[in-house]
Amino acid sequence: KWRAPLIGVNHLEGHIYASWLDSEPPKFPLLALIVSGGHTELVLMKKHLNYKILGETRDDAAGEAFDKVARMLKLGYPGGPEISKLAEKGNPKTINFPRPMINSGDFDFSFSGLKTAVLYYLRDNPNADKSAVAYEFQQAVVDVLVKKTADALRHYGVGRMAIKSLVVGGGVAANKKLRAVLESLIKKSFPKISLHISPLWLCGDNAAMIAVAGYFKARAKKFAKSKNLKADGNLKL
Numbered sequence: 743k744w745r746a747p748l749i750g751v752n753h754l755e756g757h758i759y760a761s762w763l764d765s766e767p768p769k770f771p772l773l774a775l776i777v778s779g780g781h782t783e784l785v786l787m788k789k790h791l792n793y794k795i796l797g798e799t800r801d802d803a804a805g806e807a808f809d810k811v812a813r814m815l816k817l818g819y820p821g822g823p824e825i826s827k828l829a830e831k832g833n834p835k836t837i838n839f840p841r842p843m844i845n846s847g848d849f850d851f852s853f854s855g856l857k858t859a860v861l862y863y864l865r866d867n868p869n870a871d872k873s874a875v876a877y878e879f880q881q882a883v884v885d886v887l888v889k890k891t892a893d894a895l896r897h898y899g900v901g902r903m904a905i906k907s908l909v910v911g912g913g914v915a916a917n918k919k920l921r922a923v924l925e926s927l928i929k930k931s932f933p934k935i936s937l938h939i940s941p942l943w944l945c946g947d948n949a950a951m952i953a954v955a956g957y958f959k960a961r962a963k964k965f966a967k968s969k970n971l972k973a974d975g976n977l978k979l
Contacts, residue, residue, distance in 0.1 A: 747965040747966070748968075749964070749966060750971050752955075752977050752978075752979060753952065754776055754781060755791075755793075755979065756948075756954070756955045757912045757915075757940070758785065758955075759955040760911050760940040760941075760944040760950070761911060761939075762954050763950060763951070764941060767938075768907035768909050769907050770788055770789055771786065771788045771898070771903050772786075772906060773894055773895060773898065773907070774786075774787060774910070774911065775891050775910045776912045777803075777805065777887060777910070778803060779809065779820070781798070781799070781803050782799040782804045784796040784849045784890060786894075790962065791958060793979040795978075797894070799850070799852060799853065800843075800850055800851065800852045801852055801853065801854035802857060803853070804853055804883055804914045805820075805822060805912070808821040808822040808883070809821035809822070810857050811860050811879050812825050814860060814864055815828070815864075815872050815875060815876065822913060825879065826917055828876040829873065829877040831873040832873035833873070833874050836874045836878075838878070839856055839882045841889075842854075842855045842856055844886050844889050849893065849894050851886060856883070880917070880919055881919070884919050884920050884923055888923050891924070892931065895908065907935060907936045908924070908928060910937075910938070911939075911945065912945060913945055913946050913947075914945075915940050916945040916946070925937060
């Protein structure tokens with residue numbers, strides 16, 4: 743109707759660009775950690791709309807694992823907030839779940855084995871303390887996410903093109919434990935890198951983040967060649 747040019751936006755771009763809606767925008771080069779229900783990725787960006795995937799999940803995404811474990815514990819959906827709330831009551835060091843691929847030497851993730859470990863533990867311990875399970879599961883996910891992110895920051899944090907910002911977006915970015923540990927990591931180990939975690943209201947899928955990504959695409963004149971855009975649930979960055 744308005745004869746305006748169309749812009750196709752990958753929603754993963756949106757999760758990254760949500761941080762541009764905060765008071766202080768990130769600076770390039772930057773490392774982006776995308777943690778959502780369907781995706782867990784570490785992405786290097788040297789400039790706007792330039793994406794290099796350093797690592798991604800080989801099976802379940804972090805948010806997907808949260809949802810599946812919440813279902814095992816008979817909690818509500820989405821599982822992330824429910825597990826986070828229950829974990830606050832959990833007694834640490836009473837259970838020991840694996841940290842898959844935490845020392846694999848690359849930047850890939852895997853959460854399927856962790857999810858299976860929870861399943862077996864609940865099967866063998868029908869009267870298990872659910873808060874302790876939630877605590878240890880959440881801690882295991884956070885440990886892996888933070889270790890991989892720290893490894894990437896160390897690897898790309900030197901030289902003329904050293905990383906200046908860490909951007910974190912996606913539904914799991916709302917997790918209080920993850921936010922706190924990342925803040926501590928940057929403060930103690932990478933004080934020269936600025937941390938940009940999406941505001942809570944922008945962590946889940948939303949229109950605002952898509953609009954921001956669309957703005958930068960419009961500025962770069964990256965318009966759709968066809969008037970008939972189609973959604974692609976498996977679109978890569």
